Amino acid sequence: MIFYGTALLAGCLFIGMAIGQLIGSALGVDSDIGGVGIAMLLLIGTTTWLSRRGLWSPTHGTGVQYWGDVYIPIVVAMAASQNVRGALVGGGLAFAAGSASVVVAFATVALLIRRFGRHSVTQAGGELR
Amino acid sequence: MIAALAGLVDKYALVVAFALVGIVMLVSYQASRLFTRGRVHGSAIAIFLGLAAAVAVGLATGGRKGVADLPLFAGVGVMGGAMFRDLAIVATAYGVRIEDLRASGVQGMVSLALGLLVAFAAGIVVAWCFGVRDPVALTTLGAGAATYIVGPVTGAALGASSEMIALSIAAGLVKSILVMMATPALARFIGLDNPRAAMIFGGVMGTNSGVIAGLAATDPKLVPYGAMTATFYTGLGCLIGPSLIYFIVRALVGA
Numbered sequence: 056m057i058f059y060g061t062a063l064l065a066g067c068l069f070i071g072m073a074i075g076q077l078i079g080s081a082l083g084v085d086s087d088i089g090g091v092g093i094a095m096l097l098l099i100g101t102t103t104w105l106s107r108r109g110l111w112s113p114t115h116g117t118g119v120q121y122w123g124d125v126y127i128p129i130v131v132a133m134a135a136s137q138n139v140r141g142a143l144v145g146g147g148l149a150f151a152a153g154s155a156s157v158v159v160a161f162a163t164v165a166l167l168i169r170r171f172g173r174h175s176v177t178q179a180g181g182e183l184r
Numbered sequence: 185m186i187a188a189l190a191g192l193v194d195k196y197a198l199v200v201a202f203a204l205v206g207i208v209m210l211v212s213y214q215a216s217r218l219f220t221r222g223r224v225h226g227s228a229i230a231i232f233l234g235l236a237a238a239v240a241v242g243l244a245t246g247g248r249k250g251v252a253d254l255p256l257f258a259g260v261g262v263m264g265g266a267m268f269r270d271l272a273i274v275a276t277a278y279g280v281r282i283e284d285l286r287a288s289g290v291q292g293m294v295s296l297a298l299g300l301l302v303a304f305a306a307g308i309v310v311a312w313c314f315g316v317r318d319p320v321a322l323t324t325l326g327a328g329a330a331t332y333i334v335g336p337v338t339g340a341a342l343g344a345s346s347e348m349i350a351l352s353i354a355a356g357l358v359k360s361i362l363v364m365m366a367t368p369a370l371a372r373f374i375g376l377d378n379p380r381a382a383m384i385f386g387g388v389m390g391t392n393s394g395v396i397a398g399l400a401a402t403d404p405k406l407v408p409y410g411a412m413t414a415t416f417y418t419g420l421g422c423l424i425g426p427s428l429i430y431f432i433v434r435a436l437v438g439a
Contacts, residue, residue: 089416094274095274098277126396128263129272130396132268133393134393135252137360139242151310152329153357156329158306161366163299167388168375
């Protein structure tokens with residue numbers, strides 16, 4: 056049944072968020088730590104485990120795939136419901152702080168990718184550990 | 185008649201949103217094909233249209249939820265809210281290769297640590313240049329330069345003024361939106377074209393919405409990898425902002 060996939064996805068998301076929330080409160084933070092990432096690992100883990108035991112059919116996968124495919128429209132809806140006006144009129148300090156952070160972050164990404172992240176380099180140079 | 189239709193839009197808000205966003209997608213993908221011969225990705229055009237619509241409605245209504253401030257588009261806010269977004273993003277991990285994740289674990293953590301430090305540093309230095317000297321305000325603004333969630337969480341924890349908290353949210357929004365727009369344009373130059381690079385990118389940028397939308401507009405296959413690392417950024421930022429970073433700032437400015 057297609058819905059089994061969706062139900063598994065929903066279960067993984069909720070458990071992942073719950074674990075993230077627990078990690079957060081254990082560390083005294085009012086925010087979840089890595090909930091979505093943990094949910095992703097749970098989803099990868101459970102679907103791999105189920106298919107190794109022959110309990111996962113491609114039909115179930117459709118119920119996950121659908122949500123994976125609609126994320127671009129969902130991201131468009133997210134972009135459309137952001138407080139973009141707030142970002143634009145937040146004043147010079149907010150704009151300068153936000154842009155400075157983006158500039159240094161892109162520079163950092165460029166450096167890190169040059170060091171670690173090139174597919175060809177990592178494969179040829181044998182840096183994969 | 186009008187009232188009855190308005191009631192229907194209200195009741196079926198999410199359904200209306202699905203249809204409306206579908207039209208935006210159709211227009212964007214056709215525009216990408218016809219006017220740019222596919223050079224500018226359809227998703228990039230759609231995200232840009234979404235942001236533009238959010239500015240227009242925000243200016244007209246003075247609200248904070250973009251197009252969702254208009255009753256007709258209220259469902260867009262639900263569709264683009266945290267619940268559907270997280271469900272869809274986790275679903276993109278289906279089919280991710282475990283080896284790709286395993287090989288990038290350490291680099292992911294290094295990226296997270298470096299990304300948070302440079303974001304805090306950038307925000308704090310800029311705030312200092314603007315004449316801010318109070319360590320609480322400096323830390324809050326630095327946190328805002330990380331993400332628009334780290335800013336208010338840190339500010340609230342440290343007891344910052346509501347103006348500073350609002351500014352930190354604005355700084356985080358500027359970052360998120362700049363990342364959305366700059367990523368597809370810069371991806372080629374920084375080598376952002378494989379899963380490992382996407383994990384580094386997600387860890388350093390950290391702003392969830394910016395990373396997801398930026399990667400979606402660059403190469404949808406990279407989204408799960410960037411989202412995987414970015415998801416730890418906000419939580420870690422909220423952790424070190426009011427503690428480690430605040431202590432460092434306080435020691436530096438000597439208050």
